[in-house]
Amino acid sequence: xxxxxxxxxxxxxxxxxxxxxxxxxxxxxxxxxxxxxxxxxxxxxxxxxxxxxxxxxxxxxxxxxxxxxxxxxxxxxxxxxxxxxxxxxxxxxxxxxxxxxxxxxxxxxxxxxxxxxxxxxxxxxxxxxxxxxxxxxxxxxxxxxxxxxxxxxxxxxxx
Amino acid sequence: xxxxxxxxxxxxxxxxxxxxxxxxxxxxxxxxxxxxxxxxxxxxxxxxxxxxxxxxxxxxxxxxxxxxxxxxxxxxxxxxxxxxxxxxxxxxxxxxxxxxxxxxxxxxxxxxxxxxxxxxxxxxxxxxxxxxxxxxxxxxxxxxxxxxxxxxxxxxxxxxxxxxxxxxxxxxxxxxxxxxxxxxxxxxxxxxxxxxxxxxxxxxxxxxxxxxxxxxxxxxxxxxxxxxxxxxxxxxxxxxxxxxxxxxxxxxxxxxxxxxxxxxxxxxxxxxxxxxxxxxxxxxxxxxxxxxxxxxxxxxxxxxxxxxxxxxxxxxxxxxxxxxxxxxxxxxxxxxxxxxxxxxxxxxxxxxxxxxxxxxxxxxxxxxxxxxxxxxxxxxxxxxxx
Ligand SMILES: Cc1ncc(COP(=O)(O)O)c(C=O)c1O
Numbered sequence: 001x002x003x004x005x006x007x008x009x010x011x012x013x014x015x016x017x018x019x020x021x022x023x024x025x026x027x028x029x030x031x032x033x034x035x036x037x038x039x040x041x042x043x044x045x046x047x048x049x050x051x052x053x054x055x056x057x058x059x060x061x062x063x064x065x066x067x068x069x070x071x072x073x074x075x076x077x078x079x080x081x082x083x084x085x086x087x088x089x090x091x092x093x094x095x096x097x098x099x100x101x102x103x104x105x106x107x108x109x110x111x112x113x114x115x116x117x118x119x120x121x122x123x124x125x126x127x128x129x130x131x132x133x134x135x136x137x138x139x140x141x142x143x144x145x146x147x148x149x150x151x152x153x154x155x156x157x158x159x
Numbered sequence: 160x161x162x163x164x165x166x167x168x169x170x171x172x173x174x175x176x177x178x179x180x181x182x183x184x185x186x187x188x189x190x191x192x193x194x195x196x197x198x199x200x201x202x203x204x205x206x207x208x209x210x211x212x213x214x215x216x217x218x219x220x221x222x223x224x225x226x227x228x229x230x231x232x233x234x235x236x237x238x239x240x241x242x243x244x245x246x247x248x249x250x251x252x253x254x255x256x257x258x259x260x261x262x263x264x265x266x267x268x269x270x271x272x273x274x275x276x277x278x279x280x281x282x283x284x285x286x287x288x289x290x291x292x293x294x295x296x297x298x299x300x301x302x303x304x305x306x307x308x309x310x311x312x313x314x315x316x317x318x319x320x321x322x323x324x325x326x327x328x329x330x331x332x333x334x335x336x337x338x339x340x341x342x343x344x345x346x347x348x349x350x351x352x353x354x355x356x357x358x359x360x361x362x363x364x365x366x367x368x369x370x371x372x373x374x375x376x377x378x379x380x381x382x383x384x385x386x387x388x389x390x391x392x393x394x395x396x397x398x399x400x401x402x403x404x405x406x407x408x409x410x411x412x413x414x415x416x417x418x419x420x421x422x423x424x425x426x427x428x429x430x431x432x433x434x435x436x437x438x439x440x441x442x443x444x445x446x447x448x449x450x451x452x453x454x455x456x457x458x459x460x461x462x463x464x465x466x467x468x469x470x471x472x473x474x475x476x477x478x479x480x481x482x483x484x485x486x487x488x489x490x491x492x493x494x495x496x497x498x499x500x501x502x503x504x505x506x507x508x509x510x511x512x513x514x515x516x517x518x519x520x521x522x523x524x525x526x527x528x529x530x531x532x533x534x535x536x537x538x539x540x541x542x543x544x545x
Binding site: 003006007011018021022023024150152154155156157158159 | 512
């Protein structure tokens with residue numbers, strides 16, 4: 001059944017009817033499966049991959065390494081929750097290695113991101129230190145290459 | 160001097176490809192969706208391309224041995240064993256060629272001449288006819304039937320064999336029909352072939368691209384092993400058409416004869432491609448699996464699309480082609496293709512380009528993006544319902 005997830009992960013806009021044809025299942029089966037995935041939070045949401053650089057909207061992305069003190073009895077989860085609930089936080093991962101959390105922040109300006117770090121993140125009691133890295137250019141995201149659009153330059157007819 | 164006069168009649172007699180005119184037509188047109196292609200839309204998996212690049216960086220820019228790099232032949236032997244349960248000695252049973260195309264050509268040149276007959280089940284890849292004629296031998300077409308799902312059946316084969324038959328071509332998975340032959344289908348024709356003095360040329364270039372059961376090679380029948388030449392390659396399975404690399408596996412005597420021709424005509428297959436191909440065989444399985452999964456989705460979309468439009472379309476279980484019947488439109492294959500191209504800017508190939516018995520059908524390739532396929536179906540719908 002993961003076939004349906006793979007298809008939707010690649011392109012969330014396929015209709016249930018189209019997915020049914022692709023997978024050789026009935027429309028009912030596909031509807032049922034997707035509903036179940038949604039209920040069980042396997043499908044967590046549907047979004048669109050946007051290359052904001054090509055728009056007039058200003059946007060800046062930063063990746064922040066955070067060292068935290070785990071809370072007694074709750075490990076890292078409680079601290080992480082404190083952090084990921086901020087709407088500026090687009091992603092939050094628990095890491096192995098030299099630091100504990102990776103946070104991806106999106107803001108309109110450098111200043112906005114900097115002030116999030118200094119005003120909201122760094123002052124948290126369990127946050128020991130942060131290191132902020134700004135993204136200069138996105139080449140590829142979520143398995144999709146941003147710049148070069150695929151051009152079909154094959155011979156139109158070969159027999 | 161008239162140069163025309165000097166050119167061999169048997170070469171002049173090969174009909175010019177009937178598809179030339181489509182090139183001229185599409186040159187003037189914008190926004191054409193071509194389902195006429197005969198190759199993957201995927202680019203070569205990056206680890207494979209990168210190995211080719213690395214070989215250049217390391218200075219591997221020389222000829223290889225005539226038969227191909229021995230390490231590559233060893234990988235081919237492993238691969239044939241692992242995938243199709245076929246044992247070949249890399250030293251004298253495998254020849255690396257410039258695509259499956261070269262394998263077909265030099266096999267026929269090593270085996271047949273004027274007076275010999277080559278059995279060619281049709282519709283099929285056009286090179287079998289062309290290469291046979293160049294040798295001076297006579298192509299004997301078998302007209303495969305849609306009601307048999309374009310499989311080669313014992314009755315058709317039996318009728319075609321004569322004392323002059325020297326080669327039988329077994330072209331499965333098939334271009335253009337997408338037909339396959341499973342073990343049972345093969346065992347029925349093996350019964351006929353096993354006691355005959357002839358060579359079977361099994362073109363298995365699409366062997367990786369099957370959508371139900373894994374491909375079975377006719378060479379895996381013990382009684383057929385010595386008399387079968389397997390043609391395979393990297394073009395379709397690993398999306399490597401431009402690298403020009405294939406191979407032939409078979410009896411040492413035949414491989415030796417082919418190597419002689421290859422040695423003088425080609426010297427050796429491209430070395431860079433050979434290095435890339437080694438990576439493909441060692442670490443390419445997951446890429447192939449991903450591509451096959453994707454083709455399978457597209458295959459269902461295209462077949463379903465044609466059927467929704469009321470066109471008969473048998474289920475193709477191999478390669479990346481569909482072969483719908485267009486007789487219900489009242490048009491010939493060529494009329495259908497020309498009108499579809501002019502009116503809706505979708506290009507498909509007339510079935511009769513692959514042999515007379517392909518008349519009434521068209522070949523539509525699904526090695527294109529899903530978006531393109533869906534748009535193509537929409538346009539074909541407008542065309543049919545006009
Ligand atoms: C049935 C068949 N055999 C062989 C070939 C030749 O492929 P290549 O020379 O690229 O290996 C093709 C290419 O279209 C084909 O369709």
